[in-house]
Amino acid sequence: MTRKLILSLLAIAASFMVVAVVYAQSGYPTDDDVNRVAKQLYCPVCPNTPLDVCETKACQDWRADIKDKLAVGWTDEQVIEYFVQRYGERVLAEPRRSGFTSFVWFLPVVSVAIGLVVLAQILRGWKAKHRAAVAAPTAQAGDIPPEVLQRLEKELKKIS
Amino acid sequence: METVTQTPTSAADERVRPNPWMRAGRWIAFLLVAGLIALLAWGVVKANNGPVNSGLAPDFTLTTFDGRVITLSQLRGQVVVVNFWASWCVPCRQEADYLERTWRQYQDRGVVFIGVNWVDTDKEARVFLDEFGITYINGPDLGTRIAQAYRIRGIPETFFVDKAGQLRAMKIGPFAPPELENRIDELLKEQ
Incomplete structure (x- = not known):
């Protein structure tokens, strides 16, 4: 009798362990899984708050939604795409590199490049001006108009 | 006397004269900065614009939670109340x-209520509808397109559209009796 009882208890314990192992291996999403997706999204109602650290009721609901979708086998990309479809691209932590939002990526690079070119041109201009000032020839005969020269010569003759 | 032929431009002048590339660069930089300032100004103006409150009501199509497709412009001849809400919004629960x-009081008198569920999850929205026994048209604002068209600033926010499809009034915040009746009666009286 005691032996039967022990065997029954062992069987029950073993079945619990099997269930636990199957549960662990089924890929049921953990909080880390949810946060991995959530950190790529922003709360659309509380500005500048990533979804993984946002504590409003709305954010909690969205994280629960992410968990539900991961649990039924959605990939991270599918969940993110669903959120974009549902709430718009503004929920993305990182703007997309296509369409109008691509400006966000390439405009700063283009601006800096053009800025550097303009800066280089300005520096070149300054340098050229400086060189010109240093190398500026003192008055040469050719720089003085002939009528002025004639007048100067006349004045000099008067003095001498 | 030494004679020197005068050249039209001196060497120094030649050196400081900006080349065409430099001039083009300056123009591009100027246009870029002007464009960025214009973009910023547009953003500021857009952000400061309040909700739309007059003119033709922005048209929209809503797929309801039970799969029906509703288009606002097809409801001409009826008074339409468009209410933006979410399950996580406390004032929305109040109203x-x-x-x-x-x-229920006005449904047979040519009045349509449309609930636009804003940035909410389907699951929580349905729980909310069940909790309050809401039976009027309700659906999610996919991509927040309707909210953007109406430029809502928060929720709850409600818009009143007359029989001709014109926006006649809007309210930010929850309603308390008899505000809805007063506004609807006013619009129903019009031909």
């Missing part, structure tokens, strides 16, 4: 029961 009661 939910009143909205449903008013809808």
Whole structure:
């Protein structure tokens, strides 16, 4: 009798362990899984708050939604795409590199490049001006108009 | 006397004269900065614009939670009340029961209520609808397109559209009796 009882208890314990192992291996999403997706999204109602650290009721609901979708086998990309479809691209932590939002990526690079070119041109201009000032020839005969020269010569003759 | 032929431009002048590339660069930089300033100004103006409150009501199509497709412009001839809400919004809970009661009271008198569920999850939205026994048209604002068209600033926010499809009034915040009746009666009286 005691032996039967022990065997029954062992069987029950073993079945619990099997269930636990199957549960662990089924890929049921953990909080880390949810946060991995959530950190790529922003709360659309509380500005500048990533979804993984946002504590409003709305954010909690969205994280629960992410968990539900991961649990039924959605990939991270599918969940993110669903959120974009549902709430718009503004929920993305990182703007997309296509369409109008691509400006966000390439405009700063283009601006800096053009800025550097303009800066280089300005520096070149300054340098050229400086060189010109240093190398500026003192008055040469050719720089003085002939009528002025004639007048100067006349004045000099008067003095001498 | 030494004679020197005068050249039209001196060497120094030649050196400081900006080349065409430099001039083009300056123009591009100027246009870029002007464009960025214009973009910023547009953003500021857009952000400061309040909700739309007059003119033709922005048209939209809503797929309801039960799969029906509703288009605002097809409801001409009826008074339409468009209410933006979410399950996580506390003031929305305050007015939910009143909205449903008013809808039941007016549903046979040429009045349509449309609930636009804003940035919410399907699951929580459905729980909310069940909790308050809401039976009027309700659906999610996919991509927040409707909210953007109406430039809502928060929720709850409600818009009143007359029989001709014109926006006649809007309210930010929850309703309390008899606000809805007063506004609807006013619009129903018009031909």
